[in-house]
Amino acid sequence: MKKIAVIVAGGSGSRMKSAIPKQFLFLKNKPILWHTITAFTKAFDDIEIIIVLPASYAEEGKKIADSFSTPHKIICINGGETRFRSVKNGLDLISEEAIIFVHDGVRCLVSETLIRNCYQQALEKGSAIPCIAVTDSIRIIEGSKNKLLNRENIRIIQTPQTFISKLILPAFQQDYQSSFTDEASVVEAFGKEIYLIEGEEENIKITRPIDLIIAERIIKN
Numbered sequence: 001m002k003k004i005a006v007i008v009a010g011g012s013g014s015r016m017k018s019a020i021p022k023q024f025l026f027l028k029n030k031p032i033l034w035h036t037i038t039a040f041t042k043a044f045d046d047i048e049i050i051i052v053l054p055a056s057y058a059e060e061g062k063k064i065a066d067s068f069s070t071p072h073k074i075i076c077i078n079g080g081e082t083r084f085r086s087v088k089n090g091l092d093l094i095s096e097e098a099i100i101f102v103h104d105g106v107r108c109l110v111s112e113t114l115i116r117n118c119y120q121q122a123l124e125k126g127s128a129i130p131c132i133a134v135t136d137s138i139r140i141i142e143g144s145k146n147k148l149l150n151r152e153n154i155r156i157i158q159t160p161q162t163f164i165s166k167l168i169l170p171a172f173q174q175d176y177q178s179s180f181t182d183e184a185s186v187v188e189a190f191g192k193e194i195y196l197i198e199g200e201e202e203n204i205k206i207t208r209p210i211d212l213i214i215a216e217r218i219i220k221n
């Protein structure tokens, strides 16, 4: 089956508080976004990639895309105000049947194994959403009180969130809801079941300055 990765890198990175959006910061002499794209090009020779960029950094993003050689087809497109809009802009370029990966441009430590596992499960079940268990105690705030939750039932959700095209493309025709934090929430709101898959501890989202320090320690290439 055809494979298409929509790599969303259209955000501003406000929590990182850096001078440029975090996806363009360097890790081991290469932009974070370059490492993320590399993971997908290594996972599959025949993958097509759509990179979603902030309009004001379209040129920087294009330069990174151009640094990859064929046979990988890489298309760049501008993002939008919300993650939903950015993902939708990428998905709007897809009309054929495919397994579609939606991945955060700032999860640059994702492994080729996880990408391939997501592909396989999405092929079999329609979706593959990587997740990891919680290792801290978890409490929910209820007004002025708080209550312990059973952490056995809690999962931390990652990307690549992977779907068969006939599931994700119609789901993104819905109107935006502020509760949409990821693609699984969009597909679920469309009334479809979501299938989880084991994620990876190292597959962190570079969000705050501390995450960059952690990524520096973990990254291999």
Ligand SMILES: Nc1ccn([C@@H]2O[C@H](COP(=O)(O)OP(=O)(O)OP(=O)(O)O)[C@@H](O)[C@H]2O)c(=O)n1
Pocket (backbone or CB within 6 Å): 008, 009, 010, 011, 012, 013, 014, 015, 016, 023, 052, 079, 080, 081, 082, 083, 084, 086, 087, 104, 105, 106, 107, 205, 206, 207
């Ligand atoms: N309108 C948006 C918002 C986010 N993203 C992308 O979604 C991924 C995960 O989002 P997040 O870590 O929240 O990135 P930012 O929105 O850039 O960060 P912040 O929320 O701190 O501003 C990032 O690769 C980001 O570039 C996007 O493409 N378009």
Ligand SMILES: C[C@](O)(CO)[C@H](O)COP(=O)(O)O
Pocket (backbone or CB within 6 Å): 083, 104, 156, 157, 158, 159, 181, 182, 183, 205, 207
């Ligand atoms: C999609 C995601 O990375 C899954 O963990 C997460 O929901 C993105 O959240 P953010 O607030 O947009 O960083």
